Amino acid sequence: MRHFVLLVVISAAISGGCSRDRRYPFTGQVLAVRAERQEITVKHEDVRGFMPAMTMPFRVKDAAQLASVRPGDLITATLVVQDTVAHLEQVAKTGTAPLPADMPKAPLGSMIAPGAEVPGAEFTDQDGHERRLSDWRGKTIAVTFVYTRCPLPDFCPLMDRHFAAVQRAVRTATDLADRVHLLSVSFDPDFDTPAVLKRHAERAGANPASWSYLTGQREGLDKFAAAFGVTILREEGKMDEIIHNLRTAVIDRNGRLVTVLNGNDWQPEQLIAELRAADAGR
Structure with missing residues (x-):
């Protein structure tokens, strides 16, 4: 099974409208914590019936649960998926482990400035x-x-x-x-x-x-x-x-x-x- 690592910004404001919640058991390792965004990046295992193993940021519904979460922590949680947003609930630390040391380095890229001609493709x-x-x-x-x-x-x-x-x-x-x-x-x-x-x-x-x-x-x-x-x-x-x-x-x-x-x-x-x-x- 292919593993996709998706580093993007989640803007998952919890909606107050009607939505059918889908709830999935969630297990993984915390790689980063961004308390100001109420967000953790997790290298997680397969979420059975929903998504394969990935590394990506997730919004945490209860900001108080971030107080004791650190990079390297092993966690369990519940992934809640609604029609247009998703978040984690019931985040609990189960242990710690060394952080991965083999993350790939970004290749050198040429980002163009506004006003510049976009390269052909x-x-x-x-x-x-x-x-x-x-x-x-x-x-x-x-x-x-x-x-x-x-x-x-x-x-x-x-x-x-x-x-x-x-x-x-x-x-x-x-x-x-x-x-x-x-x-x-x-x-x-x-x-x-x-x-x-x-x-x-x-x-x-x-x-x-x-x-x-x-x-x-x-x-x-x-x-x-x-x-x-x-x-x-x-x-x-x-x-x-x-x-x-x-x-x-x-x-x-x-x-x-x-x-x-x-x-x-x-x-x-x-x-x-x-x-x-x-x-x-x-």
């Missing part, structure tokens, strides 16, 4: 067609990075939901319709084949005329992602293990970077405003 879209970033020259582009097997609703699935909302808004906006294109780039090309992406795109509600899912060669994808500050790490000899963050970029009609939205804290309205400003020639 080659992709394959969900229909199996070879594409280049320049194919969308003349349109304002929003690009984000996902993988289709991401299980937690406030990670990659949230990016899909946000893009779906943006797509709906763009279609009805007279100043943006036919002038904006959305790109969701997978960083898991071994699994996310064009056929897989096509099924995923259909479930997400992506209209290929305005929203494309892309894959490609791993090296090219990583280089393209690095231009926007996306870090994708793969440990030598364990290429199935991935560490990444979330970034969503806006590119203007001339192929120049306008801005980058970090993590998953942004809202569709914010991206729409950035697209509108970029299209107007900001």
Whole structure:
């Protein structure tokens, strides 16, 4: 079973609306504690019936439980998954263990600044067609990075939901319709084949005329992602293990970077405003 390591920012504010909670026993080792975000990063075991072993940050519902949690602690907890958010409850320390000493180092990447031309890249879209970033020259582009097997609703699935909302808004906006294109780039090309992406795109509600899912060669994808500050790490000899963050970029009609939205804290309205400003020639 492949292990994915996903380092992204969780914005899992607990919703007060109606939602069916799914609860799963959870076991792992704490690698980092961010009390100010009410968050711990855990290298966890398989969550049976929900997700494979991964390393990722989780929001803890009760901030008081973080007071006694330290990196290296072995814990048990309950993973609670709702429709759009997830968090840990009943966090309990069961022991300690040495922290992993073999985390991969980040490769040197070239992050471009706003106003710089975005480097060219080659992709394959969900229909199996070879594409280049320049194919969308003349349109304002929003690009984000996902993988289709991401299980937690406030990670990659949230990016899909946000893009779906943006797509709906763009279609009805007279100043943006036919002038904006959305790109969701997978960083898991071994699994996310064009056929897989096509099924995923259909479930997400992506209209290929305005929203494309892309894959490609791993090296090219990583280089393209690095231009926007996306870090994708793969440990030598364990290429199935991935560490990444979330970034969503806006590119203007001339192929120049306008801005980058970090993590998953942004809202569709914010991206729409950035697209509108970029299209107007900001």
